[in-house]
Amino acid sequence: MSEPIVSIDKFRMKFGENVVIDDLSFDVRSGETFAFLGSNGSGKTTTIRTLLGIFEPTVGTLLVKGQKYGPQLSSILGYLPEERGLYKKESVLSTMLYFGELRRMDRLVARKWSLDYLERIGLADKANVAIEKLSGGQQQKIQLGVTIMNDPELMILDEPTKGFDPVNRRLLMDIVEEHSKRGATVVLVTHQMEEVERLCDRVILLKDGKRRLYGTVDEIKHDYGSEVIDLEFTGVLPEHSKRYRVEQSGKRNAELSMVGAATAPEVLAELVSHKSLAITKFELRRSSLDDIFVNIYHETAAIGGGHE
Amino acid sequence: MNNLGTVFNFEFLRTITKKSFWVRTLSIPVLIVAVIALSIFSSKAASKAGEKAEQSHFSIAVIDDSHLVGAAVLTAAGAKAVLDRPHGIEMVKTGAVDAFFYYPARPWDEPVEVYAKDDGLANNSKYEAVATQLLKAGLAQAVGGADKAKLLEVGPTTMLTTYHDGQQTKGFGRAIVPGLFLVLFYAVIVLLGNQMLTSTTEEKENRVIEMILTSVTARTIIVGKILALVTLGLIQILALLLPIVVGYFGFRSQLNIPQIDLNTLSFAPVPILAGAAIFVGGFLLFTALLVAIGSAVPTAKEAGGFFGFTMILVFVPFYALGAIVTSPDQLIVKVMSFFPLTAPITLMLRNAAGNLSALETIVGVSILLVSGVILMALAIRIFRFGSLEYARRLGIREILTRKS
Numbered sequence: 001m002s003e004p005i006v007s008i009d010k011f012r013m014k015f016g017e018n019v020v021i022d023d024l025s026f027d028v029r030s031g032e033t034f035a036f037l038g039s040n041g042s043g044k045t046t047t048i049r050t051l052l053g054i055f056e057p058t059v060g061t062l063l064v065k066g067q068k069y070g071p072q073l074s075s076i077l078g079y080l081p082e083e084r085g086l087y088k089k090e091s092v093l094s095t096m097l098y099f100g101e102l103r104r105m106d107r108l109v110a111r112k113w114s115l116d117y118l119e120r121i122g123l124a125d126k127a128n129v130a131i132e133k134l135s136g137g138q139q140q141k142i143q144l145g146v147t148i149m150n151d152p153e154l155m156i157l158d159e160p161t162k163g164f165d166p167v168n169r170r171l172l173m174d175i176v177e178e179h180s181k182r183g184a185t186v187v188l189v190t191h192q193m194e195e196v197e198r199l200c201d202r203v204i205l206l207k208d209g210k211r212r213l214y215g216t217v218d219e220i221k222h223d224y225g226s227e228v229i230d231l232e233f234t235g236v237l238p239e240h241s242k243r244y245r246v247e248q249s250g251k252r253n254a255e256l257s258m259v260g261a262a263t264a265p266e267v268l269a270e271l272v273s274h275k276s277l278a279i280t281k282f283e284l285r286r287s288s289l290d291d292i293f294v295n296i297y298h299e300t301a302a303i304g305g306g307h308e
Numbered sequence: 309m310n311n312l313g314t315v316f317n318f319e320f321l322r323t324i325t326k327k328s329f330w331v332r333t334l335s336i337p338v339l340i341v342a343v344i345a346l347s348i349f350s351s352k353a354a355s356k357a358g359e360k361a362e363q364s365h366f367s368i369a370v371i372d373d374s375h376l377v378g379a380a381v382l383t384a385a386g387a388k389a390v391l392d393r394p395h396g397i398e399m400v401k402t403g404a405v406d407a408f409f410y411y412p413a414r415p416w417d418e419p420v421e422v423y424a425k426d427d428g429l430a431n432n433s434k435y436e437a438v439a440t441q442l443l444k445a446g447l448a449q450a451v452g453g454a455d456k457a458k459l460l461e462v463g464p465t466t467m468l469t470t471y472h473d474g475q476q477t478k479g480f481g482r483a484i485v486p487g488l489f490l491v492l493f494y495a496v497i498v499l500l501g502n503q504m505l506t507s508t509t510e511e512k513e514n515r516v517i518e519m520i521l522t523s524v525t526a527r528t529i530i531v532g533k534i535l536a537l538v539t540l541g542l543i544q545i546l547a548l549l550l551p552i553v554v555g556y557f558g559f560r561s562q563l564n565i566p567q568i569d570l571n572t573l574s575f576a577p578v579p580i581l582a583g584a585a586i587f588v589g590g591f592l593l594f595t596a597l598l599v600a601i602g603s604a605v606p607t608a609k610e611a612g613g614f615f616g617f618t619m620i621l622v623f624v625p626f627y628a629l630g631a632i633v634t635s636p637d638q639l640i641v642k643v644m645s646f647f648p649l650t651a652p653i654t655l656m657l658r659n660a661a662g663n664l665s666a667l668e669t670i671v672g673v674s675i676l677l678v679s680g681v682i683l684m685a686l687a688i689r690i691f692r693f694g695s696l697e698y699a700r701r702l703g704i705r706e707i708l709t710r711k712s
Contacts, residue, residue, distance in 0.1 A: 052522045054696070071310055074523040083696075085515030090322055101314045102523035146519070 005030040005154055005185045006051065011060035013046055013209075020046050021209040024060070028202075033176070033186040035196040037213075038206035039297055044189050045082055047206075048158055052079065064154065075104040078152030078179075082159045082189070084143055088132040092118065092142055095131060096149060103150040110149065117145045121171070140168045148175060155179060158189040173199070193290035203289070205296060212296055217289065224295075225287040229256040229267060232281035238274060243267050247291075252280075257287075311524040315532025316539075319507075323540055333544045337551045366406035366425075368438070369396045373413040377446035385442060397423050409439045482574035487660035489583035493590055493652060495548070497622055500541045504598040505615050507533045508691050509608040518696065526692035530684075534595055582659050582669045589676025590652025594622060596683035597649075603691035625653040636663040645672055648679040 004027035013021040021043045028034045038044045049055045051062045053069045064073055087095050093114055100110025118124045121141045123134075131139060140163070148155070157176070161169045176199065180186050188200060196203060196217065203220055205213035213220050229244070231237070231254045239246050243262035248255040258267060264284050271279055287295075323329050368387040370377070382389070388405065390396040396408035400423045407424035420443065424435040448457035470477045508530070511517040520529060556565055597618060602611045625632060625644050632641050636658055644650040645658065645668060655672045658664040664672075 049518070049696075054518065054521050054692075069522075071522070071524050071528075077522060079519060079522050081515075081518040083515045083518060087322075087510070087516060088514055094318075094322065098314070098318045099519070099523075101318075102311055102520070 002030040002032070004028060005065055006187065007061070007063045007066070008047070008051065009061045011047065011050070011062055012058050013043070013050060013055070014058045019209060021050075021206075024206070024209070024211055026204050026211065026214055028185060028187055030185055031183050032201040033180050033188065033199050035200040035203040035217075036187055036189040036206075037191075037196070037203060037293065042206040043209040044206060045158060048081075048156055048187075048189065052077070052156070074102065075150055076153040077103070078147045078150065078155040078184075080143065080147045080155075080157045080160050082162065086131050086139065086142060086146070089130055091128045091130055092123070092134070093127040096142070096146055099146045100149050105150055113149050114145065117149065121145070136163075137165050137168055140164050141171065144168070144172055144175060148179065152179070152184060154185045154187070156187045156189075160188065160190065161192060161195075193288060193293060197289055205293065207296060213292070220292065221286055221289065224292045226257060227264065228285055228287045228291065229258070229264060230281070230283040230285060231256055231271070231279065233271075233277055233279050235274075235277040237271075237277060241267075241270060243270055310528065312528050312532050312535075315524060315529055316536050319533050319536035320539055323536070324543070329540070333547045336544075337548055340548075341551060366434075366438075369399050369405045369408040370411070370442075371396060371409075372411045374411045374415050374443075376415065376450065377411055377442050378449055381442055381445045381449065385438075387442075393421075400424060407435045407438075409442070411443065415443065478572065478574035481572040482576065482579070482662060483660040484573050485575055486579040486583040486656070489587045490653070490656040490660060492545075493587055493656060494623075495545055496538075496541055496591060497594060497619070499544050500537050501594070501598060501619065502612070502615055503537055503540075504534070504595055505602045505611050505618075506608040507537065508599055508602045509605070509611050512603075512694075513607055521692070526688045530599060530688055530691060534599070578666075579659055579662070582664065582673075583656060585669070585673045586652055586655045586659060586676065589673050589680055590656075592680030593648055593652065593676050593683060594618070596680055596687045600683060600687035600690050603687060603694045621649045623653060625650050625657060628654075629657065632657045633661045633663070636661075646675055648675055651676055 006028035008027065009025050011021055011024040012019070024043075024047065036044050036047070046055065047062075050057050051064065051069060062068070065076070067073070069077075087098075090098075093111070096114040096117075097107060097110050100114065101107055105113070115124070115127065118127055123138060123141065126134060126138065131142065134142070147157075155176070157172075160172050160176075164172060173195065176186055176188070180199070186199075188196070190196060200217060202216050203213065204211060213224065215223070228247070232252055233254070234252060237246070237249060237254055239249075241259075243259055244256040244267045245259055246254055247257050256267065258264065268279075268282055271277060271282075368385060369390045370382055370387040371390055371393060372378075372382065387409075390399065390408070393410055396410065399405045400408045403425070407422065410421040410423075412418040412420070420439050422435050422439050424432065426432065427434070444457065448454045451457050451460060511520060511529075556568075559565075560567070598615075601614045601618070602608075605611045605614070628640065628644065631638055632644070632654055635641060641654065641658075644654040645664075651672055655664060655669070655676075659669070
């Protein structure tokens with residue numbers, strides 16, 4: 001198991017009397033892609049800002065490579081914050097050079113990298129154009145370039161696809177995969193569960209400032225997931241049964257979960273017995289991360305044990 | 309302060325390479341030159357018109373009840389004497405003469421009445437000019453010549469020589485050099501004030517601060533920005549001074565600029581050092597104040613609203629100039645000398661006037677430096693926390709109580 005590049009221990013954060021984060025501990029291992037999940041207001045951005053030294057913790061230790069983060073570590077960091085933008089009046093190239101130099105890049109190296117990147121994304125002719133003259137999508141590409149130009153060892157992307165068009169979303173994910181394959185550690189703060197399932201090794205889920213889930217994607221799906229039936233049908237699906245519960249339903253499809261010790265064959269037998277219902281598809285699968293996320297947020301009692 | 313050079317270069321270069329900076333900077337001396345040229349042209353044109361009016365010839369009728377003009381002057385001017393005012397006025401109306409002047413018995417109490425043929429708005433002033441000249445010529449004869457009359461009219465020039473501890477002092481000349489710090493302070497605040505106020509709002513408005521703060525500290529950003537602004541301000545001041553210096557040394561005679569005698573100026577070190585210390589303290593205080601305001605509000609537009617208020621605070625002592633210069637012991641002057649926001653201008657005025665004691669200088673400068681440092685620390689805190697508040701203003705309590 002690789003060494004942690006990020007270590008957070010007993011982190012507590014209060015703004016006034018409001019406790020935003022309470023007793024949060026986790027680590028991110030070097031080289032892994034780590035998902036940081038939670039609904040809006042759960043404390044993700046506050047944790048990231050505190051980890052990066054923008055806020056000071058009320059209590060606890062937050063370390064990057066075994067030390068408190070400061071500008072001296074900026075050369076290893078690629079940070080795409082949730083609230084992001086660029087100097088709109090400045091040219092594309094001067095903006096990129098500024099951020100490169102702030103991260104300790106040599107000016108000539110930063111210049112070469114920037115021009116190569118602009119070539120790659122088809123904006124070579126815009127190097128000396130003011131950023132405000134670019135389209136929103138083009139500005140997003142520049143933002144991405146600024147984030148990765150120092151070939152960061154640690155990438156922290158806070159809701160990276162927020163506001164991105166599909167083309168830039170694909171570009172971003174390609175870049176994340178590219179850097180991940182080269183050994184970079186990626187912390188992905190996101191609501192896009194399919195991306196988490198596709199890209200991430202481990203996951204943490206925050207709710208109300210507390211850790212609710214923590215582990216590999218497989219462990220979480222194993223421990224917190226359940227079997228789900230995807231059903232397609234014609235006719236009328238009875239909503240009440242002792243063997244299943246309708247989680248979601250449309251006119252011709254539904255998602256069912258099994259109640260108690262009921263098994264899939266028993267549910268299928270019951271459904272077939274209804275003369276007003278004709279089943280066209282019956283598929284058994286494990287619940288997705290998205291299902292687990294929604295369940296956690298809908299539950300009233302705290303979940304205990306497992307990988308929490 | 310890592311990255312200070314990077315921040316300075318970025319802030320400096322991105323301003324100085326913009327056309328708008330040079331248009332703004334060069335437009336000031338161009339405007340000054342244009343205003344001076346216009347003023348000289350206007351003055352010369354008026355002078356020529358006056359001379360032309362005085363030399364113009366027209367027929368005159370006169371009644372001199374004051375007996376101050378005198379027959380000799382009236383004869384030399386070719387004026388006809390008339391017996392009564394209605395007759396003189398009638399002569400003008402019928403065109404028998406161009407003008408009729410009535411000098412009352414007590415011209416110091418009553419106006420000299422001038423009736424004349426309308427010769428157009430621009431030319432009518434010649435009648436009053438000639439009526440006045442005739443009276444002045446008569447008075448000059450009475451006092452014994454034109455020189456004595458001029459002396460009576462404008463008074464003599466005087467030359468004051470003063471001594472302190474047996475040594476000759478420089479008089480008004482001693483106020484000039486310490487007073488230059490006042491001019492410099494005014495120029496810096498006027499030229500840079502608004503830029504300082506809005507310098508930190510850009511990061512907030514563009515949502516760029518969070519990325520910046522992971523690479524550089526808030527203190528480094530603020531210091532880098534201030535250093536860049538000061539450098540830009542110096543360039544602007546040089547651009548202002550350059551035409552003056554070139555004009556003085558290159559075209560002094562053509563422009564009729566009087567020669568400056570450096571011997572009349574005092575370069576005593578104590579007032580100069582005091583002026584410099586007050587300038588530094590005042591600059592620190594107001595820079596911190598403007599940066600703090602800019603960091604606390606969400607947009608540059610909102611920050612601009614505070615600029616006028618800040619300027620009033622800075623320059624309010626000018627409204628008490630008389631008291632500051634002549635009555636330094638008055639309570640209001642003492643209060644303004646040691647209240648941080650009014651202290652810089654008040655202390656500089658008093659330093660130039662020579663009524664600021666060494667103790668008052670030390671206390672005043674200390675107040676400025678201490679309050680400047682406290683306010684600067686607060687400005688950095690506000691920048692650090694306030695810049696992440698994109699839609700709301702941070703309360704002062706929240707700023708002070710957050711851990712940093």
